[in-house]
Amino acid sequence: MPTSPHRFRLFAFSLLIAFLGTLSTAQARRASKDSGSSTTVVIDAGHGGYDRGGIAGQRVAEKDMTLDVAQRLKRVLAASGYRVVMTRDSDVFVSLGGRVAIANSYPNALFVCIHFNSAKRMGAGGIETYFYSRDSLPLASAIHYFVAGGAPSSNRGVRRRGYYVLRKTNIPAVLVECGFLTNPTEAAYAQTASYRQKLAEEIAAGVGGRNSVTSALTTARVATGENIPLQPYIDQTKVAKSERHRSKRSHKKSTRKKSSSKPAESETKAASKDQEG
Ligand SMILES: [Zn+2]
Numbered sequence: 001m002p003t004s005p006h007r008f009r010l011f012a013f014s015l016l017i018a019f020l021g022t023l024s025t026a027q028a029r030r031a032s033k034d035s036g037s038s039t040t041v042v043i044d045a046g047h048g049g050y051d052r053g054g055i056a057g058q059r060v061a062e063k064d065m066t067l068d069v070a071q072r073l074k075r076v077l078a079a080s081g082y083r084v085v086m087t088r089d090s091d092v093f094v095s096l097g098g099r100v101a102i103a104n105s106y107p108n109a110l111f112v113c114i115h116f117n118s119a120k121r122m123g124a125g126g127i128e129t130y131f132y133s134r135d136s137l138p139l140a141s142a143i144h145y146f147v148a149g150g151a152p153s154s155n156r157g158v159r160r161r162g163y164y165v166l167r168k169t170n171i172p173a174v175l176v177e178c179g180f181l182t183n184p185t186e187a188a189y190a191q192t193a194s195y196r197q198k199l200a201e202e203i204a205a206g207v208g209g210r211n212s213v214t215s216a217l218t219t220a221r222v223a224t225g226e227n228i229p230l231q232p233y234i235d236q237t238k239v240a241k242s243e244r245h246r247s248k249r250s251h252k253k254s255t256r257k258k259s260s261s262k263p264a265e266s267e268t269k270a271a272s273k274d275q276e277g
Contacts, residue, residue: 040083040109041207042102044165045070046116049093054118060181063091065190066114069178072200073114077207085109100168110139110207111173113165116190117180125183126154130175132166140174143206150202153179153186172210176203 046066047053053062067088074084085106087099103111117128127148131140140158148155156177166173178199179186189195 040106042085042111043070044087044113076204096164103169113175117177118182125180126156128156128177136172139172139210142209146202146205
């Protein structure tokens with residue numbers, strides 16, 4: 001059981017995520033059909049050009065998977081009436097500052113970053129979703145609810161971390177890691193068009209369902225962006241087992257966080273490394 005106030009907040013956040021898991025799929029699916037007519041979504045396909053993404057020696061290029069899911073997401077959202085803006089729509093390099101500038105030029109938009117994970121340990125797998133600002137939590141929760149629920153991979157939880165593209169954007173911003181390309185099973189899934197289409201549809205369902213999750217948060221009164229601490233590592237699947245291990249890692253992570261100019265790509269890689277030790 002958590003003893004310190006910090007631990008308690010983590011515990012409360014875990015409860016919140018557990019609560020979100022109990023929302024009926026039908027209810028959320030209904031909400032996801034809300035029209036997107038007045039909403040702009042800026043889709044950010046991670047990496048691109050000379051930045052392949054992932055870790056050294058990785059067989060499947062992350063930049064290709066992120067672009068394909070992003071383009072599918074664009075089509076799904078556009079078909080539902082959303083206005084869609086892409087930070088990149090081909091295999092080109094766009095700086096993190098450039099991505100943020102695009103996002104911030106649409107003040108009422110939502111920002112969705114698509115990434116895939118990697119780790120040295122082949123067995124590492126699962127879906128994780130990141131947010132930073134309190135306004136981004138409902139979108140993160142909703143996207144994670146659908147993607148983690150729709151994927152055969154394990155649920156690694158919603159996490160709060162100061163990635164550059166999440167920290168510097170002025171609009172609700174979420175980064176979803178759609179599975180590990182270094183995991184043979186998840187890489188095989190990612191390489192099928194039908195699975196990438198499924199991912200796009202689940203992310204779109206999360207975008208559409210963001211308001212239903214917001215109201216669930218309000219009703220639950222368990223947690224808001226304000227009382228959720230900056231928490232670099234919340235693994236909902238292994239809370240009890242890795243408690244000690246994790247606090248050491250959190251310490252390391254807070255040291256790293258001080259170099260604020262570090263690009264998100266390195267942070268993503270570092271994150272994967274940390275998660276897998
Ligand atoms: Zn990435």
